[in-house]
Amino acid sequence: MKIAFLNIYQGLINRGAETFVKEVSERLAKDHEVKIFSGKKIPPARWSVLWRLFIDPQGLIIAWFTLKCLPEIWREKYDVVIPVNGGWQAGLVRLATWLYGGKMVVSGQSGMGWDDRNNLWCFPDAFVPISSSASRWAGKVNPFVKVKYIPNGVNFNKFKPGEEKINFFLKKPIILCVAALAKSKRIDLVIKAVAKLENVSLLVVGKGPEKDKLQALGTRLLGTRFEINNFDYEEMPAVYRSADLFTLVSEPYYSFENVLVEAMATGLGVVANNDPIRREIVGKAGILVNPKKVQEYSLSLKKALEADWSGKPRKQAAKFDWDKTAQKYEELIKKL
Incomplete structure (x- = not known):
């Protein structure tokens, strides 16, 4: 055929x-x-x-x-x-x-x-x-x-826990957000939520038209605890392994968002927006939030960082x- x-x-x-x-x-x-x-x-x-x-x-x-x-x-x-x-x-x-x-x-x-x-x-x-x-x-x-x-x-053989990591020179723990740097991805809400946590860093991976605005906001609220970077697809497994938690709170109309499954396959718990699509993807491998309520979002990030996710994220990712x-x-x- x-x-x-x-x-x-x-x-x-x-x-x-x-x-x-x-x-x-x-x-x-x-x-x-x-x-x-x-x-x-x-x-x-x-x-x-x-x-x-x-x-x-x-x-x-x-x-x-x-x-x-x-x-x-x-x-x-x-x-x-x-x-x-x-x-x-x-x-x-x-x-x-x-x-x-x-x-x-x-x-x-x-x-x-x-x-x-x-x-x-x-x-x-x-x-x-x-x-x-x-x-x-x-x-x-x-x-x-x-x-x-x-x-x-998700490529289950590529995205998996392992030894290969990247040193980002950010203070641990590191929260990772992978997304196009666009308004609809609501990365500004991620920055504001992480800024309410003490001694937690945020790594944003992606490129797009909002980069300069997000860089300015992240530097102002997080200082040296913030970094924007970009990597090829082949490098992404090592990027996920270098983080302690994954979060993405895009507008709810987004259809799937592969990065959520990639993060879970690598063993990361996730914090995502609470809508029917994300509930189906994340299951019991994360916490769902209303990111517009920044204080609650921040507390959910803290809770997720302290949780023992064990094999739940990878087990959930295996469905995809x-x-x-x-x-x-x-x-x-x-x-x-």
Whole structure:
């Protein structure tokens, strides 16, 4: 079987969607011919209002990227095409696959919102939500589309407890937050909560438009107990092992957030925002909070640092192994 993934960001940034493409494509490639179509430059940020019509620069660049991919998709007649970027991409791929008899599968990496509404309205042969909440939501948005819940995963052999660590020259214990440096990740709330703890450091790993603002806030509230850094995906297991606790309190619309599972697989307890998706991911391997209540959030961080998590985080992470995820995609594709 010939399978194609389209992701303009592949190899340019490292988010959950890029990890999904990398991990699932590698496993499917063992028995199938797999091609990843990727871009050469990161599109600009979305414009307000216009992005909903996909006529802002980002939407149009993704549309042009997709149009350039279509001749090869048409020529090679891929059996299954998996578009990742939404917008015009889903519609263009749907049209092409309909015309030559291929199948389109959309993985709901965007989460419950406008992007995945558009994906569902493009009538894929299968829509794959990555949380139970998103699965119920998708069934209501378009009841005529096949919906199959398959969560994202973690490379259980890569992300595990071990000896290899990184010396960050931060005072222990270290709380780790891995995220794009964007407003929706609410890292400012993480900084304010950690600042209320004595002798605790915060390491933020990621890059994005809010870096300067977050650096200024972290330096002002935490001083030498704060650091922002960035690492390649291959280095991340050692980063997780160097921390004592993981926290991430993004806006609740985020669909999965692989970093939570990566942290748990490495043995870290986690503190995350209290919403249905995070409850499903974290289980008993962490504490769920309302991060807007900074004092309560801070006390939960303290409690989590003092807790004995033993093997709970890794046991919870085992539910989201990429091997299991890829196998479910294999079974889904064969039934289309």
